[in-house]
Amino acid sequence: MSLSSSTIAGLRRDLASGKTSSKEIVQDLLARIDKVDPKVKGYLRVNREAALKDADTADLSKPLGGIPIAIKDNINALGEGCTCSSKILEGYKSPYDATVIRKLREAGAILLGRTNMDEFAMGSSTEHSAYQKTRNPWNLDCIPGGSSGGSAAVVAADEAIAALGSDTGGSIRQPAALCGCVGLKPTYGRVSRYGLVAFASSLDQIGPLTKTVEDSALLLNVLSGHDPMENTSRPVAVPDYTAKLNQPIKGLRIGIPREYFAEGMDKEIEAAIRKAIDWYASQGAEIVDVTLPHTSAAIAVYYIIATAEASANLARFDGVRYGHRSSEAADPLSVYKNSRAEGFGPEVKRRIILGTYVLSSGYYDAYYNRAQKVRQLLMRDFEQAFQKCDVILTPTSPGPAFKFGEKTNDPLQMYLADIYTIAVNLAGVCGLSLPCGFTSSKLPIGLQLIGPHFGEETLLRTGHAYETSHEWAKQRPPLA
């Protein structure tokens, strides 16, 4: 096994035993990037010199000492670019570290590079990047999912040991499923959002994309915790998320929500998920029928709340203090209009307009206010379901990776790609996607586990049990 195809846990052992060095790890990754990224195009920028330099001074006594991590380009790291895959932030250099970046540095991790995404995290295919198209390592004609498509692709292609992504409606879990790796969206408030360029403030969470569930737990240990700089981060103690990974799952109650297994489901995906359910049952887990009655409202609720919050969060991109300023502007209003017209892509504009509309006088009550009320109902659905089960199991994505351009003509079709992931963000609960098979065209299928608020321990344990009993995590895409 090459260094670049290894895991955090594996490399930490090898570093401790002296079998390898951080420099060798970085070098192997850089070589792999040179070989495959021209095809995958997952990276926007690679920190070649800085990563090698950091490798030389790596402190192996730290939890992530010597381990390189790729970062989605919407998380601020001091001195690095932070484009959010948008032209409006072309050339912008972060003057500060996001809290998660500070924590990674304190844990000894090395920042390897910045990954591609849908512009401002708005999308499910990474096709909305203003810079480049990232390709699914399993099939270069297919999308990697989104919005953390770059992070998922580089992990799947062994161009990174692990990566950070962000998840607002499924943006970590869905690309993880489509690229065949592990993606975790922590409970809202588990990980600080300070330094994450905001899309939807009440939905966003930063989380890890990794090759194994164990690696996900290792990263979650470092990323979690209350942040005095972030008012919505919760003061909940951080356990060692690796400690209970091997606890037996016998007697675990796994809820299967009937609304997620409706008529017309993709046959191959359904088959893979049902096989996984059977496996859990064979291990002594109790399979429970649960209901999440308001599921059908989730997408509408999401696209009202998320766009409303985004319309305000993106107002700061006005060309006045930073970012792109139009050269065609002679007065403040023109600076705003032209800079934003030139700097934002069409999907971003679409969502800003939609969000502005649902907040506007005369429509606020009918749309935004009502959506928040229905959101409460969705939260209650999960609370009630978790009284009958410990974890909920669903598919992550309604279909495997689709071809480029297949859904770009119909934004609504694209929005439906989030159907299984979106309610998790609305309820603020935690969600994990891990590989559970392939389609007949050798495209990855993802299994989603959903846990209650701050229930990551159960989530990870449940996923770890499945992963370590199957071979999916060891599969690698057929990249030359």
Added chain:
Amino acid sequence: MQYEAIIGLEVHVQLKTQSKMFCGCRNEYGGATNTHTCPVCLGLPGALPVPNAEAIERTVLTGLMLNCHIAEICKFDRKNYFYPDMPKNYQISQYDMPLCEGGYVILGKYAFPKETQKDPISDAGKKIQLTRIHLEEDVAKSQHFETTSGIDFNRAGTPLMEIVTEADIRSPEEAFAFLTTLKQILIYGGVSDADMEKGQLRCDVNVSVRPVGQEKFGTKCEVKNMNSISGVRRALAYEIQRQIGIVSAGGTLRQETRRWDDPAGQTQLMRIKEDAHDYRYFPDPDLLPVRTTEGITDAARKRLPELPHQKKARFVRDHGVGDYQAEVLVADGLLASYFEKAAAKAKNKGAVANFLINDFLATEPDLAVVQLPPEHFGELSNLVEEGKINSRQAKDVLAHMLESGENPAAIVEKKGMAQVSDLGALEALCDQAIAANPKSVEDYKSGKTAAINAFKGFVMKATKGQANPAVVDEILRKKL
């Protein structure tokens, strides 16, 4: 046709906290441009607000001082609009759940402009009702140069308290009295220095006119840009006359926002208020709601100072100080406590008050750093009460005391100013006086009682003013 004015005020007060409202930057007046900034108050991508607990407590304290109801729970909302002095292009404010509701201010006689204090308008002890007090962040400061404009973000994010009155004010003088009283209370509470010239207190007025007896309100105009409390009075006086002029001539008023031009002595049109701006208020998802019942209101209550009107009443009741004197003493909290120290051991506290008001204040002392011990004034008044010196001598001692800072007893001794009350000596002098002024004796005996002053003058001159006038008077009357 008689018209009356209906006036409401919107007052913005900068809180005197150490840091800004949502970040740790210094909250300081002056300072080189753009030196008190950080990602949060600059609205950089990824930055997030955290509320300043001291600002919340001071606002609750203000609510308590102004007789408001303190909301058990309040929240922050985003007020969305684009302007170059707005780093995020939304202002974090409070919309429908402000920190304080209701409340009132009572106008005392001496809060009115000096020349109107004799008018009945100032007698009534009128109550001005408040609508609400809420907390928000201040915007940055624009500076305009020849062909460009600059923005200083030092001020952006300063905690701002917005106090809104009901339309209870009926004259420019009442507005003056309101602002004077409010300012005094804010200073007493240590909440703000409330200096209008430094922009620490800003006031916009809403004013309309209607014929006396009419129930319906007239069209109101908003007037901005007054830099002082007397400026507010002048602006209102002008605007009321302008409106009366139009309405009484049969014209109609438009709802306008007007700018006060102090040098020109006029209000000028800024913009027409036909379309109310849609701010698309929604609760800020980055900030948790605040519960004042969990200790904030209790903590604020402990900080309640004795308010000016309470202190004044106490001075009159317990120190026997006159109404006007008490007013002057409490106008400045430092002077009030200086007086209390000065009068602590004084037999005649009124006399001490007079020394301070008539003589001490004339030296324009800086009460924050004054060296002259307040007890000296008490000792001085006791010297007079005990007959050791007379009141004329007291004036000399006072003058020396103010200059040298020495205590009065020491001055009296040094200058050998002890009042002469020795009967023997005075009797002898009186005999001399009578002997030297036979004409005056005749005048006195023939009924011109004022002639006694000639003898008194003689004795005073002989004793260099140190004779006890009461004793001299008694002796002379006996002898004559």
